[in-house]
Amino acid sequence: MxxxxxxxxxxxxxxxxxxxxxxxxxxxxxxxxxxxxxxxxxxxxxxxxxxxxxxxxxxxxxxxxxxxxxxxxxxxxxxxDNRYSNYRAPFKYQQFRVGSTLRSNYYAPSYRPAWDSRWGVPHAGRNLTYVRHYNDLLLVNARNGKVVKVYRNHFSYRR
Incomplete structure (x- = not known):
């Protein structure tokens, strides 16, 4: 019982x-x-x-x-919401471009903001995920780490 x-x-x-x-x-x-x-x-x-x-x-x-x-x-x-305002990654800032390949620790689940609609971006498609890198938002292919789209300074106005 x-x-x-x-x-x-x-x-x-x-x-x-x-x-x-x-x-x-x-x-x-x-x-x-x-x-x-x-x-x-x-x-x-x-x-x-x-x-x-x-x-x-x-x-x-x-x-x-x-x-x-x-x-x-x-x-x-x-x-x-202030929960994401002091975001800092444990690695230095690097400006990524479309086609760049990220190491897997860059798009680990802790760097993936949830709620796509909250950030004013389209829903990530199949095998794609959004990754926050300092104030940039990257759309990344989760299978191979290729950057599909870059939103520069996307989080800078949210302070």
Whole structure:
């Protein structure tokens, strides 16, 4: 009986995402909630435009505008998060170019920023990963270490 509880506890512990801090989860939850609010307010605005009076439309426009402002503020707070502002790698800065080959320690998981959409870049495709190198963001082929795209000073404005 004791081993069943232990096994269940271990399985539950393994299912909890360990890489995302609690604050980050709260922030993403807030953004998801704000996006849902924007969708709902947009739906209500369309309904008011179809079936409501002028005052209903005016009121719904204001609520839709407020929901979009809340979403924009949440995204700004998310991007201004200070956890990545003092990033320094244990090796010296080197300016990489497209076609350069990185050693595997340069694109180790600890240098891969999660949440592609947070950084304002397209989703990394298959076998590609984003790697932060000081203030530069590199799109790297994870199989061979070739640099596919370089975003110079991508993190410099996030201080």
């Amino acid at each position: 004791k081993s069943k509880f232990l096994t269940a506890g271990l399985i539950a512990a393994m299912m909890v995402p360990a890489t995302m801090p609690v604050a980050a989860q709260a922030q993403t939850r807030e953004i998801r909630k704000d996006r849902a609010d924007v969708r709902e307010e947009h739906r209500e605005l369309r309904d008011a435009q179809r079936h409501g009076s002028r005052s209903d439309v005016r009121e719904e426009r204001g609520e839709y505008r407020d929901a979009k402002r809340d979403l924009r503020d949440s995204k700004r707070d998310w991007r201004q």
